[in-house]
Amino acid sequence: MSIKSIFSKKIFLTLYFGIWGLLLISACAWLTYFLIGTVYNTDSGKNIETQNATSFDSILELTNKKVDRYLGEWEFQEPELPGHFHHIGRWYQSDKWNFCIECHGPIPHSRNVKERAFLNMHNLFISCQVCHVQETEGIAATRFGWIDMSEGSLKPNPEMSEGVWGEYGVKIIQLIESDEEPQPLNLEEEQEFAKEFRTNMNELNDSQKVIGNKFIHRKCVENPISCSDCHDAQNKFLPFTELGYSQERADFLVSSEVVDMVRRYETFLMPNILKPKVQEENPEEEQP
Secondary structure (H helix, E strand, O other), X not given: OOHHHHHHHHHXXXXXHHHHHHHHHHHHHHXXXXXXXXXXXHHHHHHHHHHXXXXXXXXXXXXXXXXXXXEOOEEEEEEOOOOOOOOOOOOOOOOOOOOHHHHHOOOOOOOOOOOHHHHHHHOOOEOHHHHHEOOEOOEOOOOEEEEEXXXXXXXOOOOOOOOOOOOOOEEEEEXXXXXXXXXXXXXXXXXXXXXXXXXXXXXXXXXXXXXXXXXXXXXXXXXXXXXXXXXXXXXXXXXXXOOOOOHHHHHHHOOHHHHHHHHHHHOOXXXXXXXXXXHHHOHHHOOO
């Protein structure tokens, strides 16, 4: 290699690294200037202080606004925080007419872990008697109406196009007596007995408690109405359109999508890994 070519290569490398060095130094200088200017800029500081003060005051103001929160049969107040996903608000309406709730609570279904959420959701607009009670043993109800949740009187079909589905202030109940003067299925004897039973509970022995409990539930059926009994296009248990549901909504409730979901949900198999208690109690049943 000639001396001329070596000299040319050195000049090229010097220029190459020199340009990149200047670019890096310029970038560092600009970044340093920007950071120092942001920290010591008085106008910027004032804006930040104003924003922080506004945000701070607004948050404190929110703590003065309280909203009711309901969790089962318990009720308490909490600060109103917009966008807070844990705030559920009023998700059920107080049923003062149905005496079953006095013992079982407003969300009574807890035995079946897989189905209790759906069942408790239905409890918002269906009385306990509809699924669990038969006026005449072995004969299912065929007539239904709406009953006021505060006083127990029959009401016309609610306006379902407004508000949240299920929160109508009334519940579905089976009807008895004549078509001209229908009456809601009201277990008056059981209700009066249950009231006295609860009052004297601590004075009763175990045998008396068993007998009293059987009397209160004497009209309850062993196998209540199931999900598939209602969501069945061929043999509907509830007359949806007669109860005020639109034809579109009634068709959807017995459509193949809903029926298939109900069928799959009832036979849903939960992995053992999600059932630690079952594994501990019955380790021999654990599948490989």
